[in-house]
Amino acid sequence: MKNSNNLMTPGQVAKMSGVHINVVKKWIADGLLSAFRLPAGHFRIEQDEYRRFLSASGMPTPEALGDSADDSGQCRRILLIDDDQAQVELMKAFLEQQGFSIETALDGYVGLIRIGSFRPDLVFLDINMPRLDGIEVLDALFKQTASDSQIPLPNIIVMSGEQDPEVQQKLSEYPVADLIRKPFSLGGVLDSLKSIYSEVA
Template sequence: MNPTPTTGLPETPRRILVIDDDPTVSEIVCSYLSAAGFTVEQAPDGLDGLRRAGTNRPDLVVLDRMLPGMDGIEVCGRFKAAWAVPVIMLTALDEEEDRIEGLEAGADDYLAKPFSPRELVLRVQSVLRRSVPETAPSGAVEAGPFSLDLAAHEVRMFGEPLVLTAREFDLLAHLIGRPHLALSREDLLKSVWGWDFGDLSTVTVHVRRLREKIEADPTRPRLLNTVWGVGYRFDPEPLVASRPDDQDSGARR
């Protein structure tokens, strides 16, 4: 068997920023992540975390939801607005609405306290694999009003650039590649997120956010449809369809 080619240089460890005001939790999380081979930096609050990220951007942020001053929801929003960095949110609030609020703020995953540090390490590894795939897809995809450049991670709708997060792009690309096929939330969670387990509301929230960007009326979707009891289905429309901002909905009927 031929050895795997290498550059001769050691691989740079991925940087993880842990933002948590509980010193016990921070110590445990940092210890497990360091043992897994990551370079770990710790911040006790959101402002310090943002400052540290501005100086030396991390590859992933582990963020506590309940922070003094600026809470984790606002911190997550600021991270997502400034940098394309994945965020895993830690929360003591295990209610569905609290989880959804974190996902809507842009969190890529979450864990409810108390949690297993080993599970956190697995979640970090999984999110990093999805955010930087080992082999980037290439080529262009045309479907309905969409034109996707997979290599550049860019999408146009009716010829106009469409601003999507990395996960929204992956979700749209996966659905577009399987037109008229009903896909369950479990299928999407495994194929797009790379998770064999996880909260299915993650998929629900991202579908809703995607609809808000691509549908003329997100409450009455025409492109990204719900298949009740199954999941979701992408139904491409011809390029002559109305633009999302058209006021005359009759042109789409």
């Protein structure tokens, strides 16, 4: 039996998505959004299915839908900041399979904005990026959290193939959770996650 607390009506989905209910019904009819019928003929959508649909469609997750969390209530939001779009898409698909809620940014400037709006508890951060590089993002982020204790500081996993000793020295000044050397495998990503999320197998 499905948990009624996790079910949504097409009207609720429409309101959260900012569209007309007929648009939601078309999503269902076209097979884009999975739903099931009650004995009376009304549709119901599971929240996890709605989250999957939002992610697949590139739509933001409404705050009213709540955070993706594990059984202990631990937040499972991850932000990927990297200008390598192919790598970002690969990691996003992999992490979503692990049950994480994912947002992405293709440069450091947008990344800082997403940190403020998405409030991730973990950030994968590239170093060499346009507009703001990873070092500048770290500097801005730590200065911001130092001046405002109300802003939570996410865990940071740095992704870098940078060999410059000066960059290495700058990185050592920040308490990042881990450093993954590029190029890396998805297995390496999983190993880093285990140091932060105890439930990751």
